[in-house]
Amino acid sequence: MNVESYFSKNIKAALQNDPPGAWMPELPEDCIRLSSGYPDPALMPVEELKDAAARLLDEEKDLPLHYLGSPRVQGLKQQILKRLAERGIYVREDQLLITSGACQAIDLIARILLDEQAVVAVEEPTYMEALEIFKNYTNQIIGIPVDEDGIQTVRFEDILEERKQAGLTLPRFLYTIPTFQNPTGTTLTTERRKHLLELSTKFDFLILEDDAYGELAFGESPQTLKSLDKQGKVLHAGSLSKVVAPGMRIGWVAADSGFIKALEWFKKDLDHPFAQSTMTVYLEKIDFQNRLGHLKDVYRAKCDVLIRSLEQFLPESVSWYVPKGGYFVWIRIPDADTSQLLSEALDKGVSYIPGKYFFLDQQDRSEFLRLSFSHADEKDIIEGIRRLGEVLY
Amino acid sequence: MNVESYFSKNIKAALQNDPPGAWMPELPEDCIRLSSGYPDPALMPVEELKDAAARLLDEEKDLPLHYLGSPRVQGLKQQILKRLAERGIYVREDQLLITSGACQAIDLIARILLDEQAVVAVEEPTYMEALEIFKNYTNQIIGIPVDEDGIQTVRFEDILEERKQAGLTLPRFLYTIPTFQNPTGTTLTTERRKHLLELSTKFDFLILEDDAYGELAFGESPQTLKSLDKQGKVLHAGSLSKVVAPGMRIGWVAADSGFIKALEWFKKDLDHPFAQSTMTVYLEKIDFQNRLGHLKDVYRAKCDVLIRSLEQFLPESVSWYVPKGGYFVWIRIPDADTSQLLSEALDKGVSYIPGKYFFLDQQDRSEFLRLSFSHADEKDIIEGIRRLGEVLY
Numbered sequence: 001m002n003v004e005s006y007f008s009k010n011i012k013a014a015l016q017n018d019p020p021g022a023w024m025p026e027l028p029e030d031c032i033r034l035s036s037g038y039p040d041p042a043l044m045p046v047e048e049l050k051d052a053a054a055r056l057l058d059e060e061k062d063l064p065l066h067y068l069g070s071p072r073v074q075g076l077k078q079q080i081l082k083r084l085a086e087r088g089i090y091v092r093e094d095q096l097l098i099t100s101g102a103c104q105a106i107d108l109i110a111r112i113l114l115d116e117q118a119v120v121a122v123e124e125p126t127y128m129e130a131l132e133i134f135k136n137y138t139n140q141i142i143g144i145p146v147d148e149d150g151i152q153t154v155r156f157e158d159i160l161e162e163r164k165q166a167g168l169t170l171p172r173f174l175y176t177i178p179t180f181q182n183p184t185g186t187t188l189t190t191e192r193r194k195h196l197l198e199l200s201t202k203f204d205f206l207i208l209e210d211d212a213y214g215e216l217a218f219g220e221s222p223q224t225l226k227s228l229d230k231q232g233k234v235l236h237a238g239s240l241s242k243v244v245a246p247g248m249r250i251g252w253v254a255a256d257s258g259f260i261k262a263l264e265w266f267k268k269d270l271d272h273p274f275a276q277s278t279m280t281v282y283l284e285k286i287d288f289q290n291r292l293g294h295l296k297d298v299y300r301a302k303c304d305v306l307i308r309s310l311e312q313f314l315p316e317s318v319s320w321y322v323p324k325g326g327y328f329v330w331i332r333i334p335d336a337d338t339s340q341l342l343s344e345a346l347d348k349g350v351s352y353i354p355g356k357y358f359f360l361d362q363q364d365r366s367e368f369l370r371l372s373f374s375h376a377d378e379k380d381i382i383e384g385i386r387r388l389g390e391v392l393y
Numbered sequence: 394m395n396v397e398s399y400f401s402k403n404i405k406a407a408l409q410n411d412p413p414g415a416w417m418p419e420l421p422e423d424c425i426r427l428s429s430g431y432p433d434p435a436l437m438p439v440e441e442l443k444d445a446a447a448r449l450l451d452e453e454k455d456l457p458l459h460y461l462g463s464p465r466v467q468g469l470k471q472q473i474l475k476r477l478a479e480r481g482i483y484v485r486e487d488q489l490l491i492t493s494g495a496c497q498a499i500d501l502i503a504r505i506l507l508d509e510q511a512v513v514a515v516e517e518p519t520y521m522e523a524l525e526i527f528k529n530y531t532n533q534i535i536g537i538p539v540d541e542d543g544i545q546t547v548r549f550e551d552i553l554e555e556r557k558q559a560g561l562t563l564p565r566f567l568y569t570i571p572t573f574q575n576p577t578g579t580t581l582t583t584e585r586r587k588h589l590l591e592l593s594t595k596f597d598f599l600i601l602e603d604d605a606y607g608e609l610a611f612g613e614s615p616q617t618l619k620s621l622d623k624q625g626k627v628l629h630a631g632s633l634s635k636v637v638a639p640g641m642r643i644g645w646v647a648a649d650s651g652f653i654k655a656l657e658w659f660k661k662d663l664d665h666p667f668a669q670s671t672m673t674v675y676l677e678k679i680d681f682q683n684r685l686g687h688l689k690d691v692y693r694a695k696c697d698v699l700i701r702s703l704e705q706f707l708p709e710s711v712s713w714y715v716p717k718g719g720y721f722v723w724i725r726i727p728d729a730d731t732s733q734l735l736s737e738a739l740d741k742g743v744s745y746i747p748g749k750y751f752f753l754d755q756q757d758r759s760e761f762l763r764l765s766f767s768h769a770d771e772k773d774i775i776e777g778i779r780r781l782g783e784v785l786y
Binding site: 001003004006007008009010011014015019020038039041044046047049050053054057058061062064065066067070099100101103104106107111112113114115117118133136137172173206231232233241245246247248249256258259261262264265266268269270272273274275277278 | 394396397399400401402403404407408412413431432434437439440442443446447450451454455457458459460463492493494496497499500504505506507508510511526529530565566599624625626634638639640641642649651652654655657658659661662663665666667668671
């Protein structure tokens with residue numbers, strides 16, 4: 001049977017793109033994973049979540065097992081509002097939607113804002129799953145370059161001005177990870193943040209701020225775009241995946257209630273009472289700022305180890321941005337082809353993600369690669385970079 | 394800010410419809426809920442799921458808290474394949490997608506099959522959430538009447554033939570709940586099942602079989618459409634919501650691998666490792682057929698109590714279909730307006746769902762209402778129907 005003959009026209013168009021996750025290399029079993037943007041296994045609150053699940057079911061019995069009914073499902077919103085306040089974001093419950101991780105938040109936002117006539121702007125390089133999502137809705141994606149201070153807003157303004165002059169459609173929204181960006185680890189300066197918000201008013205576009213790493217600052221977290229936004233132009237997406245556990249699948253959108261209502265309309269997987277209520281009990285019980293302090297210490301130390309290893313084991317010509325938080329370090333190896341080198345690296349037992357996959361146009365992007373210091377332990381980070389050095393010499 | 398000005402064109406069209414759940418009346422606190430299609434609270438495996446979550450985290454530590462990695466996430470597929478085999482459906486892993494309940498399964502299927510040019514056929518009356526989902530994609534929905542033997546396939550054939558003669562678009566798929574239908578409780582006869590499959594070949598449409606209640610037969614479960622399907626035309630959706638717990642959000646689609654691949658492409662909430670792995674451990678440990686036997690006994694007894702109460706407390710003119718399984722009884726009260734009567738019923742402390750909400754065209758559907766015997770206990774069922782009787786006399 002030719003299943004494609006039954007497909008809707010939007011889906012047929014989307015299926016022209018690469019399948020989701022096609023960029024992910026198959027990793028050997030005992031490989032040191034500097035490719036994985038996963039949290040450190042040692043930081044997973046296994047016992048605490050076990051206790052939370054048990055306490056939840058002891059206290060609420062069958063309630064969290066129904067569609068609705070557990071007060072802790074609603075309670076999760078209260079807990080997330082507290083987290084948002086720590087990021088300088090003061091919103092009401094009707095301005096917040098709980099999602100299954102930030103990925104679903106991005107997908108739902110794309111769904112209510114994009115169609116094949118719409119233009120979306122992204123940072124280049126950017127989070128590859130977001131690119132995959134946007135390609136499902138439109139092929140009009142424009143990339144704005146990122147440097148060590150984040151997205152180049154002056155360049156963005158030029159591009160917008162040129163499009164306006166030429167009578168071209170302006171972007172419906174910009175997708176940005178302003179703080180500890182994936183993949184570059186860079187952070188947008190305060191000046192550029194303000195410039196970006198001015199542009200959103202001048203050229204009337206929205207901003208989807210992905211703050212997945214924002215709490216994981218080695219020093220102070222910079223102000224969120226949402227906290228600086230006076231016009232309601234920013235849709236702020238966050239997640240507990242990087243600071244608690246991705247397997248709980250808890251993310252959110254904070255935005256004008258009109259957007260939240262539209263997102264709810266299309267969110268058909270409903271609430272997830274068991275997982276969400278378990279998380280509520282966990283959050284009720286812990287001192288989150290204390291946990292966050294510990295996470296920052298661990299990731300700061302691992303980042304330091306990675307940077308020192310890069311200095312020790314990699315050729316002089318290799319350069320990188322030193323991140324102020326998050327999970328990632330972005331590396332440039334002049335004249336290298338990091339896609340070609342990958343199989344050699346995997347043979348030696350170390351993985352990374354070739355940088356080209358984070359770009360819209362992958363031509364001439366072969367000098368870059370992304371390393372993550374989040375998942376591997378310090379010993380493995382050192383050994384992984386030593387192996388990478390062997391590949392490069 | 395005018396948020397609608399940023400919306401995509403598909404969403405703008407969808408927002409013309411009633412908001413999701415608009416039909417759901419606000420219920421007084423102590424109301425006997427004969428409206429809720431929720432499982433019996435006493436049948437919720439609270440202790441078993443608590444043990445399963447604890448055992449999972451003891452055995453696998455942090456694995457189920459990552460994006461991937463718990464063997465039990467994959468293990469859930471094995472458990473669901475066993476359940477499907479009990480329904481006469483023998484598929485491989487690549488023909489199965491785990492979803493967040495049957496609702497997400499229906500939404501994803503609508504997304505890959507429907508666009509504004511597409512026609513979809515539904516039973517009338519049918520599951521209202523499915524109607525809401527389809528309206529998000531197309532306004533070309535055609536209703537096929539249901540009688541006590543399920544969807545009227547002869548009538549359906551006439552409609553298809555007429556459309557073909559008139560050069561009108563034929564449906565891309567039919568959405569049907571052939572077994573213990575929501576809301577009528579009726580079951581499609583074997584003869585009509587075979588006729589339906591013939592029609593799907595003759596008029597080249599797909600069938601979305603929603604089997605949410607299929608396992609809850611008071612006697613024998615009838616054969617699924619999928620098990621009778623030789624052409625790969627049936628996409629079979631199921632769920633653990635009615636037989637284990639809806640709060641775990643576990644559903645699935647079994648279909649040709651070409652459909653599964655497309656569905657996976659657009660499923661952006663990813664797997665839910667914690668909830669799914671907990672369910673795997675639970676399913677590994679219990680004797681499911683034994684549990685199912687108990688569920689059937691309880692629901693059969695409650696259905697009997699409801700039917701006897703209807704006979705005892707309702708006027709002679711009121712009629713209903715006697716279900717052979719599932720959760721629902723469909724009632725006809727000649728010349729009544731069940732929407733108007735609802736506020737009186739709620740005042741007396743009993744709820745139901747007015748039948749008109751299950752129809753595409755709600756005109757002249759005011760004689761019907763849906764009762765559920767799943768959630769309330771036997772004592773409350775009797776008292777609820779006594780109160781309903783007071784409203785009708």
